[in-house]
Structure formats: structure tokens, C-alpha cells
Amino acid sequence: MAEPKVFIKTYGCQMNELDSEFILGDLLARGFRRAENESEADVVLLNTCCVREMPERKAFGKMGLLGEMKRDNPNLILGLCGCMAQKRKETLFKQMPFLDIVCGPSQIGQLAEMVVSVQRTRTRQIRIEEDAAGRLDFRKASRRSAIKAFVSIMHGCDNYCSYCVVPYVRGREQSRPPEQILAEIEDLAGRGYKEVTLLGQNVNSYGKGFAASYDLVDLLEQVNQIPGIERIRFVTSHPKDISLRLMEAMARLEKVCEHLHFPLQSGADRILQLMNRGYALADYVRLVDALRAVMPDIALGTDIIVGFPTETEEDFRDTLEAMRRIEYDSAFIFKYSTREGTAAARLPDDVPPEKKKERNQELLELQEEISLRRNRRWIGQEVEVLVEGPSKRNPDKMMGRTRQNHIAVFDGGTELAGSLARVTVVRATALTLFGELAQRGDASPGRALAHRRRQLRPMRRTYNPK
Numbered sequence: 001m002a003e004p005k006v007f008i009k010t011y012g013c014q015m016n017e018l019d020s021e022f023i024l025g026d027l028l029a030r031g032f033r034r035a036e037n038e039s040e041a042d043v044v045l046l047n048t049c050c051v052r053e054m055p056e057r058k059a060f061g062k063m064g065l066l067g068e069m070k071r072d073n074p075n076l077i078l079g080l081c082g083c084m085a086q087k088r089k090e091t092l093f094k095q096m097p098f099l100d101i102v103c104g105p106s107q108i109g110q111l112a113e114m115v116v117s118v119q120r121t122r123t124r125q126i127r128i129e130e131d132a133a134g135r136l137d138f139r140k141a142s143r144r145s146a147i148k149a150f151v152s153i154m155h156g157c158d159n160y161c162s163y164c165v166v167p168y169v170r171g172r173e174q175s176r177p178p179e180q181i182l183a184e185i186e187d188l189a190g191r192g193y194k195e196v197t198l199l200g201q202n203v204n205s206y207g208k209g210f211a212a213s214y215d216l217v218d219l220l221e222q223v224n225q226i227p228g229i230e231r232i233r234f235v236t237s238h239p240k241d242i243s244l245r246l247m248e249a250m251a252r253l254e255k256v257c258e259h260l261h262f263p264l265q266s267g268a269d270r271i272l273q274l275m276n277r278g279y280a281l282a283d284y285v286r287l288v289d290a291l292r293a294v295m296p297d298i299a300l301g302t303d304i305i306v307g308f309p310t311e312t313e314e315d316f317r318d319t320l321e322a323m324r325r326i327e328y329d330s331a332f333i334f335k336y337s338t339r340e341g342t343a344a345a346r347l348p349d350d351v352p353p354e355k356k357k358e359r360n361q362e363l364l365e366l367q368e369e370i371s372l373r374r375n376r377r378w379i380g381q382e383v384e385v386l387v388e389g390p391s392k393r394n395p396d397k398m399m400g401r402t403r404q405n406h407i408a409v410f411d412g413g414t415e416l417a418g419s420l421a422r423v424t425v426v427r428a429t430a431l432t433l434f435g436e437l438a439q440r441g442d443a444s445p446g447r448a449l450a451h452r453r454r455q456l457r458p459m460r461r462t463y464n465p466k
């Protein structure tokens with residue numbers, strides 16, 4: 001009999017993407033094969049997210065369609081894992097009687113076994129206890145990219161931002177031991193990986209709870225020394241926990257990229273307080289100024305929620321104004337959705353959907369204008385691009401990312417994939433830099449960095465909030 005085929009669909013964050021790579025690797029090691037799509041699969045797993053209503057609704061819709069497919073193919077095994085599984089537990093079996101597996105995010109190490117059990121016994125499987133996902137060996141992961149990899153450095157979150165369900169479904173914050181992380185990255189480097197992104201819900205508090213003092217800066221310093229790794233990123237940073245020591249390390253360590261995802265969430269202090277974010281706009285702005293002072297060419301990204309309970313027109317204007325003044329390179333804008341069990345769920349969800357949509361649109365338009373302006377600054381500059389492969393939209397060109405995480409598309413051959421190319425930017429849109437190859441081959445990131453820092457004019461640094 002041919003080996004069974006598995007298809008995994010992932011919703012939500014990078015952590016989920018990494019978990020899916022782990023699950024797939026574990027199943028491949030047990031003789032499964034990867035299916036190109038769900039219709040040729042014997043096992044379909046949805047790795048779900050419940051941070052907002054939309055991804056949750058999408059996963060429900062998808063599972064409904066898969067349930068219909070199962071009518072024609074009763075042997076099809078269907079599993080739902082990730083945050084929705086943790087949140088809804090066995091009620092999922094009632095809502096979706098065709099479902100075979102429910103598996104929480106801390107239990108994915110057992111998911112392959114659960115699939116095998118369903119195959120053998122045709123009985124439903126559920127695992128939702130909170131457990132130490134930290135023991136997973138991510139070296140098993142079947143990774144999508146051969147060039148850049150996500151590396152989990154911590155699980156869970158203790159911050160309890162009032163809108164957020166993550167602490168309830170991903171459990172208490174727990175840092176993985178540095179030895180495990182470093183071994184994983186050394187293994188990746190040995191297999192030719194050039195870039196790692198360290199993942200956690202709040203990486204700035206990495207190491208909290210360790211017996212010996214060891215934090216994100218210590219970890220970055222050690223990763224920076226691993227030969228073969230050329231670029232280091234980390235996500236997500238919480239403004240209340242970022243230190244000057246970290247900013248200084250980012251500037252000093254040549255492999256750490258000049259890019260920071262630094263979610264503001266709202267520009268109104270009253271809303272920030274209701275969100276339990278632990279900072280006011282002025283504190284946040286001081287941090288942005290400090291970041292730009294040590295790294296003039298740093299690219300900043302943010303997350304913003306519009307329509308948080310009680311958000312007035314004036315609060316929203318404060319957010320607009322903050323975005324205009326801070327000038328992010330990129331921004332994700334989300335419409336608030338109530339998450340059951342969170343503190344904000346006790347507040348009235350009183351901003352009408354139409355208003356949320358309007359505010360969302362207004363911020364998107366503003367950000368597009370700002371991104372375009374910021375991207376145009378790079379025209380005429382030489383940038384370092386980690387080449388990923390042919391551009392999807394334009395396959396006779398190559399694409400990659402700059403250190404600031406901009407997408408760069410340029411003329412070049414496929415032999416450049418996996419190398420660091422020097423590209424001169426000739427044109428820019430809000431999402432992409434277009435360029436020409438300046439010089440072939442691997443550049444030294446350290447030298448390139450020093451070169452670029454000298455060349456680039458600092459952006460406006462100061463912002464005085466009202």
C-alpha cells in the first residue's frame with residue numbers, strides 16, 4: 001500500500017508556521033508523504049489560531065468543507081490543532097462530528113502518534129493538557145525554506161493584554177534553555193541556513209525565571225558567533241520590556257538585522273491603559289527615538305488595533321497622529337474582536353463594525369503613503385539582499401529580503417539563491433524595492449553594515465507627543 005499523504009493548513013502567527021513544520025517533519029519521519037493539496041490527502045490537519053475572530057471563522061469554514069469531503073472518502077482523517085483546539089476542547093467534536101483529532105499547541109509532539117492511533121483504531125483522539133512543549137526537538141521539522149528558519153525561544157505569555165487570548169491558550173511564559181536553542185541553530189547553520197528568526201510572544205523577557213542571569217542579549221551574542229548564520233531577527237518585542245542594553249546589542253552585533261517589530265496597539269493613552277499594555281505613548285516614543293539614535297536606518301513595524309471598546313473618534317485620531325509622526329516602515333492593522341474570557345470581554349464592544357472598517361481603511365491608506373515614502377529613501381542606495389529564489393510575480397527576476405526586511409526584486413540568476421547579494425535600488429513601491437545587481441556573491445555583512453551606516457542619512461528622530 002502506498003504511504004498515506006498528509007496536508008497541513010496553517011492559520012495565524014509564525015509560531016504556528018514553525019509548529020506546522022515540526023508536525024510535518026514528525027509525520028514524514030513515520031513514513032507519511034506530503035500532499036500538495038487537501039484533495040489528494042489521507043490526513044488533513046488544520047493548525048489554527050484564535051487570536052481574532054476572523055482566522056477562527058475561516059478554520060471553522062474550512063473544516064466544514066473537509067467534513068463534506070469525508071462523506072465521499074470516509075477514511076479521510078481530519079485533525080484540528082493549535083490555539084482553537086486548546087480553547088474549544090472537546091466541544092469541537094460535538095460541533096464537528098466528523099473530526100478525528102483535537103490537539104492543543106503544547107501537545108503537538110504527540111500529534112503524529114495520534115494520527116497513527118486513529119489509523120489503527122478509528123477512535124477519536126484528544127490532547128489538550130498544558131505541557132512542556134519546550135522539550136520538542138525542532139531539528140525534526142520539515143522546513144519550507146532552506147535558507148531562513150524560525151527558532152522558538154520561549155512559549156506562552158504572562159502579559160495579559162486585556163484583549164488577548166494568547167496567555168489562556170498558550171499557557172504561562174516559559175523560556176527554552178539556551179543550550180537547546182544554540183544546538184538547534186548550529187544544526188541549521190550546518191545544513192546551510194543563513195538566517196534565523198527567534199520566536200516568542202515577548203522575546204524581551206527571555207530568560208525570566210532562569211536560575212542564572214541570562215537574557216536575550218546574552219542569547220543574541222552567542223547566536224552571533226555561530227559560523228554560517230549571517231542574519232538574526234527576533235519577534236515579538238514588547239515595548240514595556242525592551243532595554244537600552246538590547247538596543248545597543250542590536251547596533252553592535254553585526255548579524256542582528258536593523259528591523260524591529262514593535263507593536264504600539266494604540267496611540268491613545270486611555271486606550272493603552274485599558275489594554276493593560278504597561279506604557280504610555282510618550283514612553284513608547286522615547287524608545288523609538290533611542291532605537292533610531294543607535295540605528296539610524298532601523299526599519300520599524302507595528303500592530304494596531306482599531307475599534308477597541310470605548311475607542312472614541314479622538315482616541316482614533318491620536319493613533320493616526322502617532323503613526324504619522326513615528327513613520328513605521330510597515331504596519332498590521334486589526335479590527336478589534338472580543339475574545340471570550342479576556343478582561344476586555346467585560347467591556348462593551350461598542351464601536352460599530354462599519355466604524356471599525358472605516359478606521360482600519362484609513363490607517364491602511366496612511367501606512368501605504370508612509371511606506372512608499374520610506375521605501376523611496378532607498379533609491380540609489382546599495383543594499384544587502386539575502387536571495388531566496390525567483391520572484392513569484394516575476395519569475396525571471398530574483399527576490400529576497402534586505403536587512404530591514406523589505407522585499408527586494410532584482411535581475412539575477414537562480415544560482416544566487418541562498419547568497420547575500422549587493423543590489424542597487426532603482427525603484428520602490430510601498431511593498432517592494434526594485435533593483436539591479438551591484439556585485440555578485442556573498443558580501444561580508446559586517447563590512448556592508450558599516451558601509452551602509454555611513455551612507456544613509458538619518459531619518460527624523462524626534463517626535464514630541466502633545
Ligand code: SAH
Pocket residue numbers: 051052163164165166200201202236238263265303304305334335336337338339
Ligand atoms: N505577542 C505578540 C503577538 C500577539 S497576537 C505581540 O504582543 O505583539 C498579534 C496581534 O494581534 C497583536 O499584536 C494585536 O495587535 C492583535 N490582536 C490580539 N488580540 C486581538 C483582538 N482580540 N482583536 C483584534 N486584534 C487582536
Ligand code: SF4
Pocket residue numbers: 157158159160161164165166167201202238
Ligand atoms: Fe497577547 Fe499581549 Fe502576550 Fe502579545 S504580549 S501575546 S498581545 S498578551
